[in-house]
Amino acid sequence: MFKHLDEYRDPALARRLLAEIAGVARGRWVIMEICGGHTHAIIRHGIDLLLPEQLELVHGPGCPVCVTPVGLIDKALALARRPGVVFTSFGDMLRVPGSRESLAQIRSRGGDVRPVYSPLEAVNLAAQNPDRQVVFFAVGFETTAPGNALAVQQAARLELTNFSLLVSHVLVPPAISALLAAPDNRIQAFLAPGHVCTVEGLEAYEAIAARYRVPMVPAGFEPVDILAALLLLVRQLEEGRAGVENEYRRSVRPEGNPAARRAVEQVFEVCDRNWRGLGEIPASGLRLRPEFAAFDAENKFELEGIEGREATMCISGAILRGEQKPPQCPAFGRECTPANPLGATMVSNEGACAAYMHRP
Amino acid sequence: MSSQIKPENFSCPSPAAADAGVQLAHGGGSRLAAELIEQTLVPAFADPVLSRLEDQAVLDSQLAPGERLAFTTDSFVVDPLFFPGGSIGELAVNGTVNDLAMGGARPLYLSVALIIEEGLPLEDLRRVVGAMGEAAAAAGVRVVTGDTKVVGRGSCDKIFINTSGIGAVPAGVELSAASLRPGDKIIISGTMADHGMAIMSCRQGLSFVEPLASDTAALHELTAAIMTAAGLPPQPEPTAGDHPRPALRAMRDPTRGGVAAVLTEMARASRAGIVIDEETLPVAAPVRGACEILGIDPLFVANEGKLLAVVAPEASGSVLRAMRAHPLGRRAAIIGEVGAENPGLVALRTPLGTHRIIDLPTGELLPRIC
Numbered sequence: 001m002f003k004h005l006d007e008y009r010d011p012a013l014a015r016r017l018l019a020e021i022a023g024v025a026r027g028r029w030v031i032m033e034i035c036g037g038h039t040h041a042i043i044r045h046g047i048d049l050l051l052p053e054q055l056e057l058v059h060g061p062g063c064p065v066c067v068t069p070v071g072l073i074d075k076a077l078a079l080a081r082r083p084g085v086v087f088t089s090f091g092d093m094l095r096v097p098g099s100r101e102s103l104a105q106i107r108s109r110g111g112d113v114r115p116v117y118s119p120l121e122a123v124n125l126a127a128q129n130p131d132r133q134v135v136f137f138a139v140g141f142e143t144t145a146p147g148n149a150l151a152v153q154q155a156a157r158l159e160l161t162n163f164s165l166l167v168s169h170v171l172v173p174p175a176i177s178a179l180l181a182a183p184d185n186r187i188q189a190f191l192a193p194g195h196v197c198t199v200e201g202l203e204a205y206e207a208i209a210a211r212y213r214v215p216m217v218p219a220g221f222e223p224v225d226i227l228a229a230l231l232l233l234v235r236q237l238e239e240g241r242a243g244v245e246n247e248y249r250r251s252v253r254p255e256g257n258p259a260a261r262r263a264v265e266q267v268f269e270v271c272d273r274n275w276r277g278l279g280e281i282p283a284s285g286l287r288l289r290p291e292f293a294a295f296d297a298e299n300k301f302e303l304e305g306i307e308g309r310e311a312t313m314c315i316s317g318a319i320l321r322g323e324q325k326p327p328q329c330p331a332f333g334r335e336c337t338p339a340n341p342l343g344a345t346m347v348s349n350e351g352a353c354a355a356y357m358h359r360p
Numbered sequence: 361m362s363s364q365i366k367p368e369n370f371s372c373p374s375p376a377a378a379d380a381g382v383q384l385a386h387g388g389g390s391r392l393a394a395e396l397i398e399q400t401l402v403p404a405f406a407d408p409v410l411s412r413l414e415d416q417a418v419l420d421s422q423l424a425p426g427e428r429l430a431f432t433t434d435s436f437v438v439d440p441l442f443f444p445g446g447s448i449g450e451l452a453v454n455g456t457v458n459d460l461a462m463g464g465a466r467p468l469y470l471s472v473a474l475i476i477e478e479g480l481p482l483e484d485l486r487r488v489v490g491a492m493g494e495a496a497a498a499a500g501v502r503v504v505t506g507d508t509k510v511v512g513r514g515s516c517d518k519i520f521i522n523t524s525g526i527g528a529v530p531a532g533v534e535l536s537a538a539s540l541r542p543g544d545k546i547i548i549s550g551t552m553a554d555h556g557m558a559i560m561s562c563r564q565g566l567s568f569v570e571p572l573a574s575d576t577a578a579l580h581e582l583t584a585a586i587m588t589a590a591g592l593p594p595q596p597e598p599t600a601g602d603h604p605r606p607a608l609r610a611m612r613d614p615t616r617g618g619v620a621a622v623l624t625e626m627a628r629a630s631r632a633g634i635v636i637d638e639e640t641l642p643v644a645a646p647v648r649g650a651c652e653i654l655g656i657d658p659l660f661v662a663n664e665g666k667l668l669a670v671v672a673p674e675a676s677g678s679v680l681r682a683m684r685a686h687p688l689g690r691r692a693a694i695i696g697e698v699g700a701e702n703p704g705l706v707a708l709r710t711p712l713g714t715h716r717i718i719d720l721p722t723g724e725l726l727p728r729i730c
Contacts, residue, residue: 005652011711046714117564117654223712358716360707 008222017227035193036063036350043355058322065348070308089137119151126163146260149267173204174284201256277320316343387510404493417504426531430465445574449491461580465527499578530593540630545676556661577665589682607675636696
């Protein structure tokens with residue numbers, strides 16, 4: 001497996017691709033990597049520093065932790081404070097600040113907040129602790145939705161009445177469309193999210209490429225993957241083409257993963273969602289279908305009237321829209337650091353601000 | 361004659377069966393406590409001074425002329441108590457031995473204090489203490505004094521162990537994280553992240569074809585070999601004059617926070633820049649796999665049987681050879697260099713030739729979402 005990965009980290013191959021990109025690129029092009037995993041890899045390997053200067057990479061809103069609205073985080077915090085609740089979440093979510101505090105701070109005061117690696121762990125916790133209410137924070141894009149759907153199906157099969165999800169699922173294609181439809185949009189091509197496309201396939205991306213005339217290339221997460229995808233994008237831009245080309249063939253199939261898609265369709269339905277930094281985007285999220293309402297934490301617990309407030313200095317909205325880079329924020333590295341984050345983009349490994357803290 | 365009643369003939373058989381747990385009464389002043397100390401704790405360490413059960417250990421000084429004492433303490437908490445490659449017992453002995461050894465000291469004496477949660481199976485306690493005794497014997501260090509407390513359920517997690525250690529530092533050995541100079545080489549004694557990933561995969565129930573095992577080990581023999589190769593302790597010069605600066609600057613064991621934390625501390629203390637090469641960092645294949653799956657950088661993961669040595673360039677070859685000749689240093693490698701640029705910072709050179717700053721982790725290592 002890792003010999004296989006090493007091929008995609010081969011510095012000699014990476015340098016060849018860089019030289020090819022430099023040879024092809026003539027115009028000035030703005031390319032967005034929508035996925036936080038790509039942002040992390042680009043900064044980690046310093047890929048943006050090696051590109052010809054007329055290519056600009058802008059970082060997109062594809063960090064699930066970063067786009068979860070503050071109001072929903074406040075609902076998570078309200079649940080985690082309740083006696084009798086075990087609040088479970090992926091680890092990155094623990095330090096994200098809500099309006100006043102984070103899950104980690106609630107845990108330090110005795111709240112039962114547990115990081116888990118999989119929603120099925122949360123289902124097991126519910127089965128083992130029938131006298132406690134176990135809530136899982138179902139955050140993420142199309143990649144985490146199948147696992148969360150399976151968790152709900154499993155809880156239904158076990159007839160658990162003490163398991164629920166606080167759902168904040170978001171979908172990538174509507175966010176791309178919203179960015180492209182904005183009147184001041186600068187983005188001319190997209191590095192498409194490799195893992196999301198592995199689950200959902202390429203259909204939605206073909207439609208966007210045709211409608212907005214933008215090249216889109218789903219890519220893997222190693223340096224060679226990213227450079228090969230950028231080369232495909234630059235070629236399309238230079239030749240005036242706009243289509244979907246698949247760099248990540250070892251993982252992405254045009255039809256996606258049918259079993260995963262089926263599980264998601266059985267449990268979730270599309271809904272409007274509010275994105276931190278981007279605002280409300282129609283049909284850009286998932287919520288539980290009515291037949292699974294018993295597993296919806298927002299139904300089960302009284303969470304009405306909780307509304308979040310953003311830190312006023314934080315410009316993470318502009319960063320998530322690709323309008324500004326982290327060092328342009330007056331709070332970057334001063335009031336706002338990974339140890340004391342004002343906004344979610346400083347928390348997650350995949351957040352653009354946290355990634356830029358590692359720049360010499 | 362009616363038989364006399366002799367109180368000393370009465371006995372109340374201890375109610376504790378072999379599989380019973382530790383009770384609060386094991387902690388203080390009772391017969392149970394005395395039994396625990398005499399039957400379980402003292403025999404595990406088989407030391408004549410400890411066996412006297414006085415309130416203090418009275419020890420012969422083992423210092424040669426010019427030698428100084430090194431003194432260190434560390435507390436150990438780990439979940440699970442037993443993991444592939446060892447247990448909290450080995451960690452508690454090896455960890456303190458290593459803290460002494462990193463200062464160039466010969467480890468001499470240890471103290472052991474146990475804080476036990478009520479209900480811990482006695483069998484687990486015996487295994488932990490047995491592992492400590494074996495680790496101490498293997499390292500040739502004596503456990504000469506100890507203490508046991510039992511706290512109520514929920515007041516600690518199974519067992520917490522504190523060990524303190526005393527060692528002897530030869531004359532002329534002055535190792536310090538503040539003494540790095542531009543040009544010095546950074547050497548690691550072997551693969552990174554074995555211990556931390558073994559613990560993490562235990563907790564997450566991850567299993568691999570090649571199981572991950574902790575690297576817990578006492579490193580004082582390896583540090584002795586490094587010092588010899590670097591010309592330490594210095595031989596007294598027949599003629600008076602300036603002693604050359606020792607070629608060995610510092611040694612540290614990268615436990616919590618991993619290699620990144622130790623290098624960051626050294627860079628800050630020395631106000632020097634450190635550059636490490638990503639391609640030279642040794643990581644065992646299954647550990648690398650576990651790190652990829654959990655989204656964790658091995659640079660930040662704990663080790664319990666590895667060290668980092670900073671050596672003047674002229675001595676780096678001989679030190680590296682000496683390390684590779686020792687069983688605990690077979691995969692030793694030069695991973696970086698001290699420079700004058702970016703004082704106080706650690707930079708990592710990627711295989712593509714770009715640099716990124718390695719900083720201390722913000723908090724606990726947490727898995728990423730996708």
